Amino acid sequence: xxxxxxxxxxxxxxxxxxxxxxxxxxxxxxxxxxxxxxxxxxxxxxxxxxxxxxxxxxxxxxxxxxxxxxxxxxxxxxxxxxxxxxxxxxxxxxxxxxxxxxxxxxxxxxxxxxxxxxxxxxxxxxxxxxxxxxxxxxxxxxxxxxxxxxxxxxxxxxxxxxxxxxxxxxxxxxxxxxxxxxxxxxxxxxxxxxxxxxxxxxxxxxxxxxxxxxxxxx
Numbered sequence: 001x002x003x004x005x006x007x008x009x010x011x012x013x014x015x016x017x018x019x020x021x022x023x024x025x026x027x028x029x030x031x032x033x034x035x036x037x038x039x040x041x042x043x044x045x046x047x048x049x050x051x052x053x054x055x056x057x058x059x060x061x062x063x064x065x066x067x068x069x070x071x072x073x074x075x076x077x078x079x080x081x082x083x084x085x086x087x088x089x090x091x092x093x094x095x096x097x098x099x100x101x102x103x104x105x106x107x108x109x110x111x112x113x114x115x116x117x118x119x120x121x122x123x124x125x126x127x128x129x130x131x132x133x134x135x136x137x138x139x140x141x142x143x144x145x146x147x148x149x150x151x152x153x154x155x156x157x158x159x160x161x162x163x164x165x166x167x168x169x170x171x172x173x174x175x176x177x178x179x180x181x182x183x184x185x186x187x188x189x190x191x192x193x194x195x196x197x198x199x200x201x202x203x204x205x206x207x208x209x210x211x212x213x214x215x216x217x218x
């Protein structure tokens with residue numbers, strides 16, 4: 001698989017707490033240069049990123065991040081504000097505690113509210129696979145499909161583990177036909193990125209792939 005094709009599926013990401021304005025500007029410049037799918041930035045930098053990317057690259061941000069246990073109303077407010085500031089895509093974290101309590105209807109209703117707030121903009125649902133059993137992962141494939149969300153996503157990158165090949169395979173087997181897959185967290189090599197895409201992922205949340213592209217150009 002060509003590097004340019006891999007880059008086309010990358011959400012070029014910088015979500016660390018210490019991210020500065022200059023780092024976000026550099027992130028956006030690299031995303032435009034290498035034609036990534038999007039930049040994924042903290043909510044406070046959405047307006048800046050939208051200006052820097054100038055419609056060339058999509059702007060993604062996070063909601064209820066990284067723990068997911070904000071109230072639904074708070075998540076909806078975050079999403080609406082991000083969209084008003086220029087976000088094209090929203091990555092939200094599920095309430096893992098609700099899932100473990102088997103409050104499936106509450107998890108579903110929250111996602112439906114978020115998708116309604118997003119409208120025709122993209123909603124990705126982070127289920128934090130490293131914290132879930134296989135049964136819970138399969139249940140979330142069902143819930144995400146029923147919610148109308150656009151993507152199911154493996155991980156925040158801020159918990160105990162990231163994307164695995166096994167989880168992407170599991171998603172592919174259990175999500176509905178309208179749901180795409182995003183693998184995120186710990187993607188370090190072009191080989192891994194290509195494997196995730198071959199297994200059925202449509203997006204990759206990482207900063208490493210652009211760094212490797214820059215090394216290749218150098």
